[in-house]
Amino acid sequence: MMSLRSTIGKTLNKSFTQQFQQSALKSTYQAPNFNKYLKGHNDADKTRNYTYVMIGGLGLLSSAGAKSTVETFISSMSASADVLAMAKVEVDLSSIPEGKNVIVKWQGKPVFVRHRTAEEIQEANSVDVAALKDPQADSDRVKQPEWLVMLGVCTHLGCVPIGESGDFGGWFCPCHGSHYDISGRIRRGPAPLNLEIPTYDISGTTLVVG
Numbered sequence: 001m002m003s004l005r006s007t008i009g010k011t012l013n014k015s016f017t018q019q020f021q022q023s024a025l026k027s028t029y030q031a032p033n034f035n036k037y038l039k040g041h042n043d044a045d046k047t048r049n050y051t052y053v054m055i056g057g058l059g060l061l062s063s064a065g066a067k068s069t070v071e072t073f074i075s076s077m078s079a080s081a082d083v084l085a086m087a088k089v090e091v092d093l094s095s096i097p098e099g100k101n102v103i104v105k106w107q108g109k110p111v112f113v114r115h116r117t118a119e120e121i122q123e124a125n126s127v128d129v130a131a132l133k134d135p136q137a138d139s140d141r142v143k144q145p146e147w148l149v150m151l152g153v154c155t156h157l158g159c160v161p162i163g164e165s166g167d168f169g170g171w172f173c174p175c176h177g178s179h180y181d182i183s184g185r186i187r188r189g190p191a192p193l194n195l196e197i198p199t200y201d202i203s204g205t206t207l208v209v210g
Contacts, residue, residue: 087106088106089105089111089208089209090207090209091206091207091208091209092206092207093113093115093147093202093205096115098117098146099115099116099120101113101114101163101164103152103163104209106198106210111152112148112151112184113207114163115146116145116146116147116148116182120169121146123181124138125138125139132187134186134194136185136194141185141194141197143200143202147207149197149200150184150196150198153195154191154195155178155194156189157175159173159176160173161174161178161180162174166179166180167179167188168180168188170182170184170187173191177190180195
């Protein structure tokens, strides 16, 4: 009886094994194809590279545009500076009494115009030039002795001096106590230089500054 069961078991086991092997040989299983996913990945890389190229190109164009804008802005500033430098102001000298000052504006700065008296001219010429902080003869500062034309800006820190004032009968800067004489030369105080003489011309009774 036991021998019969053993024989039947072996027979069934052999049959099952053969069927499994045959089924395995006939299997239609195929490995998944990932090509479409790889293609998508490659396309994404291409898209990303294209995006980088476009961003880089736009960056260069933006830089070029910004450079052009800055150059245009600087050019416009230069043009404005040139126009400002060429600006002139006219003064009718016949309206200024002897012994009086007038102040006109030129390039944003005050200009002092003094109609000097004979006594003031004599006083300006009697000064020992060698003793001055900024040695300069009166004749080097005027085109016509009776007309003194200067920038009304203290050479110390840029304040505007007061006319007909100070210890030398000329101009006094109240900011730090600089005294200028009737020729606009520094005589006392911290200012290092005489009042500046601008470019000007006198034709008849017309003064043109600039």
